[in-house]
Amino acid sequence: MSNTNQQVRLAARPTGTPGPEVWEHTTEPVGEPGEGRVVVKVSHLSLDPAMRGWMNAGKSYVPPVEVGAVMRALGLGEVVASNSPDLAVGDVVTGLLGVQTHAEVDARGLQKVQPSDAVPPERYLAVLGMPGATAYFGLLEVGELAEGDTVVVSGAAGAVGSIVGQLAKIKGAGKVIGIAGGPEKCAWLTEELGFDAAIDYRNSDVAARLRELTPDGIDVYFDNVGGEILDAALARLATHARVVLCGAISQYNATEGIHAPANYLSLLTTRSKMEGFVFPDYAHRAGEAAQALSGWLAQGRITAREDVVDGPVTDFGEVLLKLFRGENTGKLVLRLP
Amino acid sequence: MSNTNQQVRLAARPTGTPGPEVWEHTTEPVGEPGEGRVVVKVSHLSLDPAMRGWMNAGKSYVPPVEVGAVMRALGLGEVVASNSPDLAVGDVVTGLLGVQTHAEVDARGLQKVQPSDAVPPERYLAVLGMPGATAYFGLLEVGELAEGDTVVVSGAAGAVGSIVGQLAKIKGAGKVIGIAGGPEKCAWLTEELGFDAAIDYRNSDVAARLRELTPDGIDVYFDNVGGEILDAALARLATHARVVLCGAISQYNATEGIHAPANYLSLLTTRSKMEGFVFPDYAHRAGEAAQALSGWLAQGRITAREDVVDGPVTDFGEVLLKLFRGENTGKLVLRLP
Numbered sequence: 001m002s003n004t005n006q007q008v009r010l011a012a013r014p015t016g017t018p019g020p021e022v023w024e025h026t027t028e029p030v031g032e033p034g035e036g037r038v039v040v041k042v043s044h045l046s047l048d049p050a051m052r053g054w055m056n057a058g059k060s061y062v063p064p065v066e067v068g069a070v071m072r073a074l075g076l077g078e079v080v081a082s083n084s085p086d087l088a089v090g091d092v093v094t095g096l097l098g099v100q101t102h103a104e105v106d107a108r109g110l111q112k113v114q115p116s117d118a119v120p121p122e123r124y125l126a127v128l129g130m131p132g133a134t135a136y137f138g139l140l141e142v143g144e145l146a147e148g149d150t151v152v153v154s155g156a157a158g159a160v161g162s163i164v165g166q167l168a169k170i171k172g173a174g175k176v177i178g179i180a181g182g183p184e185k186c187a188w189l190t191e192e193l194g195f196d197a198a199i200d201y202r203n204s205d206v207a208a209r210l211r212e213l214t215p216d217g218i219d220v221y222f223d224n225v226g227g228e229i230l231d232a233a234l235a236r237l238a239t240h241a242r243v244v245l246c247g248a249i250s251q252y253n254a255t256e257g258i259h260a261p262a263n264y265l266s267l268l269t270t271r272s273k274m275e276g277f278v279f280p281d282y283a284h285r286a287g288e289a290a291q292a293l294s295g296w297l298a299q300g301r302i303t304a305r306e307d308v309v310d311g312p313v314t315d316f317g318e319v320l321l322k323l324f325r326g327e328n329t330g331k332l333v334l335r336l337p
Numbered sequence: 338m339s340n341t342n343q344q345v346r347l348a349a350r351p352t353g354t355p356g357p358e359v360w361e362h363t364t365e366p367v368g369e370p371g372e373g374r375v376v377v378k379v380s381h382l383s384l385d386p387a388m389r390g391w392m393n394a395g396k397s398y399v400p401p402v403e404v405g406a407v408m409r410a411l412g413l414g415e416v417v418a419s420n421s422p423d424l425a426v427g428d429v430v431t432g433l434l435g436v437q438t439h440a441e442v443d444a445r446g447l448q449k450v451q452p453s454d455a456v457p458p459e460r461y462l463a464v465l466g467m468p469g470a471t472a473y474f475g476l477l478e479v480g481e482l483a484e485g486d487t488v489v490v491s492g493a494a495g496a497v498g499s500i501v502g503q504l505a506k507i508k509g510a511g512k513v514i515g516i517a518g519g520p521e522k523c524a525w526l527t528e529e530l531g532f533d534a535a536i537d538y539r540n541s542d543v544a545a546r547l548r549e550l551t552p553d554g555i556d557v558y559f560d561n562v563g564g565e566i567l568d569a570a571l572a573r574l575a576t577h578a579r580v581v582l583c584g585a586i587s588q589y590n591a592t593e594g595i596h597a598p599a600n601y602l603s604l605l606t607t608r609s610k611m612e613g614f615v616f617p618d619y620a621h622r623a624g625e626a627a628q629a630l631s632g633w634l635a636q637g638r639i640t641a642r643e644d645v646v647d648g649p650v651t652d653f654g655e656v657l658l659k660l661f662r663g664e665n666t667g668k669l670v671l672r673l674p
Contacts, residue, residue, distance in 0.1 A: 053606075060606040226602070245605045260597030265563070268582045268613035269390075269397040275612075276605030 003030045003041075007070045008099040008316045014055055016255040017324060022055070023071075023317040030102045032081065038110070039081040040093060040103045045313070046074035046125040047320050047332040048159075049224070050278075052252040061278045071099040071316070074130060076113070076121050087112065094124050099316045101336060111286075119294075122306040126331035127163055127297065128290050130279050134246060135163035136289035137282040140171065142275050143220040143244045147172035150214050152233055154178075155224030156198065157185035159331035160246060163293070164222045165195045166302050173220075177213050179206060179229055181326040188329060193303055207232040217270075220244065226251045227259040234263035243267070243274035253324060305330030312337060340367045340378075344407045345436040345653045351392055353592040354661060359392070360408075360654040367439045369418060375447070376418040377430060377440045382650070383411035383462040384657050384669040385496075386561070387615075389589040398615045408436040408653070411467060413450070413458050424449065431461050436653050438673060448623075456631075459643040463668035464500055464634065465627050467616050471583060472500035473626035474619040477508070479612050480557040480581045484509035487551050489570055491515075492561030493535065494522035496668035497583060500630070501559050502532045503639050510557075514550050516543060516566055518663040525666060530640055544569040554607075557581065563588045564596040571600035580604070580611035590661060642667030649674060 004027050011024035033039050054065050054072050065072050075097035079087050084107035087093065095110040097103035115121040119128070126132065138160070139145050151168040155161040156178025168176045178189040179199045186198035199209045206229055210218070217238030223230050226248025234243070251258040267274055282289075296302040307328040309319050319334050341364050348361035370376050391402050391409050402409050412434035416424050421444035424430065432447040434440035452458040456465070463469065475497070476482050488505040492498040493515025505513045515526040516536045523535035536546045543566055547555070554575030560567050563585025571580070588595040604611055619626075633639040644665040646656050656671050 061608065245602075248602055248605070251602070258599060258602070260599035261601055262595060262597035264598055264601065264611075265582075265585055265588070265595070265613075267611060268585070268615070271398065271613050271615060271618055273610050273612035274601075274604060275610035276602075276608050278605070278608060281608055 005030045005100055005102040006313050009070050010065050010067055017253045025314050033083040033104055036084050038079045038084055038087050038107050040077040040097055041080045042075045042077040042097050042101055043336055044076040044122050045334040049247050049249045049323055073099045076124055101313050122308055122333040123304055125333055126159055126306050127293050127304045131159035131331055132163050132293045133286045133289035134279045135160045138244045138246050139164050139167055142277045143242045145171055145220055148174040149219035150175045151220045152177045152218050153222040154229050156180045156189055157329050161224050166193050169194050170301055185329055210236045225249050231261050231263045234261055234266045237266050237270040237272045239270050241272035245276040307332045308335050310335050342367045342437055342439040343650050346407050347402050347404055354590045362651050370420040370441055373421050375416045375421055375424050375444050377414040377434055378417045379412045379414040379434050379438055380673055381413040381459050382671040386584050386586045386660055410436045413461055438650050459645055459670040460641055462670055463496055463643050464630050464641045468496035468668055469500055469630045470623045470626035471616045472497045475581045475583050476501050476504055479614045480579045482508050482557055485511040486556035487512045488557045489514045489555050490559040491566050493517045493526055494666050498561050503530050506531050507638055522666055547573045562586050568598050568600045571598055571603045574603050574607040574609045576607050578609040582613040644669045645672050647672050
């Protein structure tokens with residue numbers, strides 16, 4: 001192993017939007033894998049809104065990334081050295097590889113995948129990976145989707161939201177409305193993904209549009225953004241509605257307190273629930289979601305789209321910001337040289 | 338029927354705290370009961386925080402009280418005229434009788450009760466009535482109380498909260514903490530009702546006290562008050578906690594926007610749910626709650642307390658304000674002459 005491992009480490013905890021000052025680029029020699037471990041040459045890195053939360057100190061659903069540590073990231077790559085009977089050199093795997101070019105990791109934490117002409121590698125970080133499973137369990141289990149439901153999803157052109165809407169249609173939702181930023185994203189939702197309607201939050205009054213589009217209220221609101229959009233959705237809840245809290249990307253970089261949901265008492269008058277969930281609680285069932293989703297993909301009932309950016313690992317910090325600027329459509333992936 | 342029916346009607350929708358200007362006192366002759374109906378001479382009126390919501394225009398879980406209509410209220414009284422085979426003169430009943438001295442109502446909406454030396458009539462408007470059932474279904478079904486749970490209840494010295502805490506202890510909660518206003522109420526909770534601890538929100542820092550008292554977080558938070566106390570509880574949620582939204586009395590009279598729960602993202606990081614509920618959804622099962630609660634009452638495992646105010650029906654508006662000032666301990670009832 002003569003290669004050099006290039007790494008991106010968290011240099012400081014960010015205040016607000018994470019600029020270049022929070023990242024440190026380091027290099028290390030690539031070592032030999034320890035017992036039961038492998039070295040993976042990373043080819044694709046997953047960029048996720050949740051990363052912003054991992055950078056903060058304090059209690060959350062996973063420990064924070066320590067200052068000085070390699071940034072946590074899901075990724076995909078090829079095994080280049082193995083000290084585990086479970087994986088061989090040449091196997092392609094996904095898992096928590098970190099923002100680095102070479103990851104020396106426990107083989108038990110990795111999933112073997114088989115990219116092909118039909119299924120590009122980045123898809124295993126998208127609909128066939130964590131975002132797909134997040135949409136699947138969030139909508140069906142937490143959201144308790146029922147036939148005929150009116151479903152609204154924010155961040156609808158993102159990795160999770162774009163699957164939520166399509167899955168809702170497959171599962172018999174009566175009406176699926178996506179909220180996204182800009183006319184291109186909105187057109188993609190209705191023209192290519194089969195959403196019944198889209199609301200461009202940058203160019204329209206979300207509350208007013210929701211009133212028009214949901215005369216009988218919202219049965220499932222799948223929230224990826226928080227803020228004023230969450231409040232607008234709360235004001236439209238039907239009786240016994242389910243609000244799935246999957247994220248709040250509009251609030252992650254807030255420096256002066258977040259936009260709190262002033263309409264939360266709508267949960268009381270409509271007897272609705274608002275429930276948070278994160279993928280790791282369903283990780284043991286990820287195969288179930290991937291199997292179902294790959295079937296619909298093969299049938300053409302789900303359209304997958306990844307937003308692949310080519311660049312060196314040192315571009316990570318800059319590419320991450322595309323998420324917070326709403327510049328990605330579909331799953332954002334950094335493809336390493 | 339030569340009696341006169343004295344009534345309290347909603348004269349105008351209130352802004353903020355409802356003063357005397359929102360009430361109109363009227364009198365009508367008491368008529369004969371229609372087919373299937375009875376006339377009830379009202380002896381006890383239930384005063385409930387929910388009444389404030391009924392006075393507002395707009396969509397809620399029940400239609401608003403119309404301006405000009407007799408104010409909606411649960412009450413107890415004796416049948417003085419019957420045109421129904423189901424009820425006889427002399428029967429004592431509870432139901433939606435309205436704020437008036439004589440109610441001409443459908444017999445099917447009434448429950449026959451049997452006050453005795455052991456069970457005073459007002460108790461059927463308290464632990465054996467709507468507040469008891471609210472505590473029962475809210476804690477056990479919405480709150481999904483499990484053995485060993487840390488339970489926190491706000492408005493803990495009120496009609497619902499005082500039952501929630503006692504019920505939690507009976508059902509095996511590990512620790513029960515009540516939040517109430519003033520040292521007398523707090524002493525009542527810990528010394529007479531068996532709460533493990535009480536927090537006097539008027540004289541202490543609720544957030545700091547919750548940090549001390551819930552080292553492992555809160556499993557069930559039963560909220561009757563909203564506002565800053567809800568936020569303090571959200572900050573202490575354990576993993577997979579349940580927040581039962583039963584009321585928000587601190588916010589009902591707000592005129593400049595409510596205190597929105599800025600810590601709502603704690604639901605996401607702890608994968609918890611916040612769910613609203615109201616008694617009417619469980620009204621068909623009220624007998625189940627009353628039966629269980631009356632058993633524990635008879636065994637002395639539940640201590641009941643009603644705050645009975647004697648006065649004419651025209652005192653209703655003034656007595657109602659005791660709720661918003663936090664002046665009642667236990668269930669507030671107006672006993673008519």
